[in-house]
Amino acid sequence: MIGIIGFGRFGRLTTRYLARDFKVNVANRKGNSSAVKTLGGIPASLEKVCAQKYIILCVPISTLKNVLMDIAPIINKNAIVVDVCSVKEAPIRWMESLLPETVSILATHPMFGPDSASKSLQGCKIFLNNTRIDKAGYEKVKNYLHSLGLILIEGTPEKHDSQIAVSLALTHFIGRGLEEFGACPLDIDTEGYKRLLHILGVVEHDTWQLFLDMNRYNPYARQNRRKFMDAMKKIDAQLVKQVE
Incomplete structure (x- = not known):
């Protein structure tokens, strides 16, 4: 059947x-x-x-x-x-x-x-x-x-892809970033840091091919990645200006 x-x-x-x-x-x-x-x-x-x-x-x-x-x-x-x-x-x-x-x-x-x-x-x-x-x-x-x-x-497929570009593709992007950064469990940690590690745990068992596919075939993934990176750069620039 x-x-x-x-x-x-x-x-x-x-x-x-x-x-x-x-x-x-x-x-x-x-x-x-x-x-x-x-x-x-x-x-x-x-x-x-x-x-x-x-x-x-x-x-x-x-x-x-x-x-x-x-x-x-x-x-x-x-x-x-x-x-x-x-x-x-x-x-x-x-x-x-x-x-x-x-x-x-x-x-x-x-x-x-x-x-x-x-x-x-x-x-x-x-x-x-x-x-x-x-x-x-x-x-x-x-x-x-x-x-x-x-x-x-x-x-609709359009509604799905526009939302999943944030809820899935962006989550995997952040998780891959944490992996590349070398995030790992620490003795002196916080609940917020543990939640970050949970994101890493979500993606570390999935294949790189899945990560490529969700970004290559989702028409909204690239723009959301760029929007997120622009936000991070803006925050970093504010810190450089006010702290360093």
Whole structure:
């Protein structure tokens, strides 16, 4: 019933949760069949996954377009395709243009990951955009997500990308900066410093590719980075003028 393409960190998390309720076929180019089975999934070919009713694309944004071109000729014409990318405008354009018109499309961005949702999905957020799916199918998916304890946020891809450029891309930018700075736990610290280290902890397990993708494909990321850096330079200039 469910097929998953991609078995990275998020693909593993998705397999683990969905396999509790469904038969989950997983196409994994690295061939980690034992890992798939351990999480309750069924190792499968790309053709087998593309024959399922629900097909979840757990692949990096940078590879999504090629994956769509690969599956378009062999996909179940009545399938519902779900992406999980952290950017929405570009992936939606690609899915609409490359997938057969009979295929339904549900664009999503789970606002959680393997670390934050390691024990439960209760209270975690997921963004949804009803891109190309009938009302009955959409409501069925929403009802299931609600049953997992997820908080659903619906909106346009533009609204998503403009806000996520701050809440995700900027957070990762700051976290990478803390990493480059060499921030680490100290004996003499403050609660504020501990919160800074928490930001570092959020990003240190994520790949550099994810960081690149959220900045390369989000049309609002660059301007927010520049705005933040300008603010830091302004504050630094004020300190130089008044203190040094």
